[in-house]
Amino acid sequence: MAITVRVKYKHKYIMTIYKQRYFEHRQNANHRGIPFELTFDEWLQIWQDSGKWQLRGKGKGSYVMSRVGDTGPYKVGNVYINSHEQNASDARRGDKSTTDHSRKISDALRGKKKSAIAVAKNAISQLSRPKYTCQHCDKLISGAGNLKQHIASKHKEIE
Ligand SMILES: [Zn+2]
Secondary structure, eight states, X not given: OOOOOSSHHHHHHHHHHHHXXXXXXXXXXXXXXXXXXXXXXXXXXXXXXXXXXXXXXXSTTOEEEEEGGGOSOBOTTSEEEEEHHHHHHHHHHHHHXXXXXXXXXXXXXXXXXXXXXXHHHHHHHHHHSOEEXXXXXXXXXXXXXXXXXXXHHHSTTTO
């Protein structure tokens, strides 16, 4: 532990604040489903090395602990102290790529729906299907199955 405070009471008080922030951070990571693998000592050391502890927070000009590339667990080697603004813009980039991804999926689905190839294939199959004239009402029916169905439903009594 890098903190040296002479007054015992004050030392205890400072420890409490640090520990409190540590537990808050760990709990917050848990809520976000991010693995938190920093011990209290490691966590505190990172903050102390950064010299930004006093600026820790979420406002303009404050600093937060970020993960490299905003992925993976909070652990030594994957975290650094980052300005809040930079962290927020990293997060926005993350959102953008998610949006891009979902747009690609919806584009693909839309493409599938309106695929020119599918439309053409369907038209060809309709064309190549033999046509029959209903013997009972002279209606032109495409496909033997459809004719059977037509007779069964429209001319039930006759059949
Ligand atoms: Zn008919």
